[in-house]
Amino acid sequence: MPDTGADAGQGLIGKVAHWIAERTRAGNEMAQLSRGDISGMAHDIGVTEADLLDVLPRGVDNTALMEAMIRAHGLDPTDTAHLSAAVMRDLEITCTRCGAVTRCRRELAAGTAAARCHEFCGNADTFDALLEDQAKS
Numbered sequence: 001m002p003d004t005g006a007d008a009g010q011g012l013i014g015k016v017a018h019w020i021a022e023r024t025r026a027g028n029e030m031a032q033l034s035r036g037d038i039s040g041m042a043h044d045i046g047v048t049e050a051d052l053l054d055v056l057p058r059g060v061d062n063t064a065l066m067e068a069m070i071r072a073h074g075l076d077p078t079d080t081a082h083l084s085a086a087v088m089r090d091l092e093i094t095c096t097r098c099g100a101v102t103r104c105r106r107e108l109a110a111g112t113a114a115a116r117c118h119e120f121c122g123n124a125d126t127f128d129a130l131l132e133d134q135a136k137s
Contacts, residue, residue: 011066017056072113073127075134
């Protein structure tokens, strides 16, 4: 899946969704993905097939918010991704499913996201664990 530039700044899930959407719009035969194709894609990007099937139709990529929330906790998104790609995938899946995007943006803008994330963020416990791991090392 080549990087066309149109999806620069997106997370991996967003890139896959964009790639599939482009082929669907083009009426390309590749849009008719088999169960094996979906399974293979899910395996390749490190998510379950169920997660992939759940998030792709949403057409949402909250990677920028996720990275902002990581930074709000005093963590570096690149360091976090290098530490654990699986954790980043889990963060991304949770952010893609998020129903509190408006509040997340508001809290990030106000500088209160890290302090209040337990009230609305599905990734709050993961951020806590990442901070705990960082403190140990």
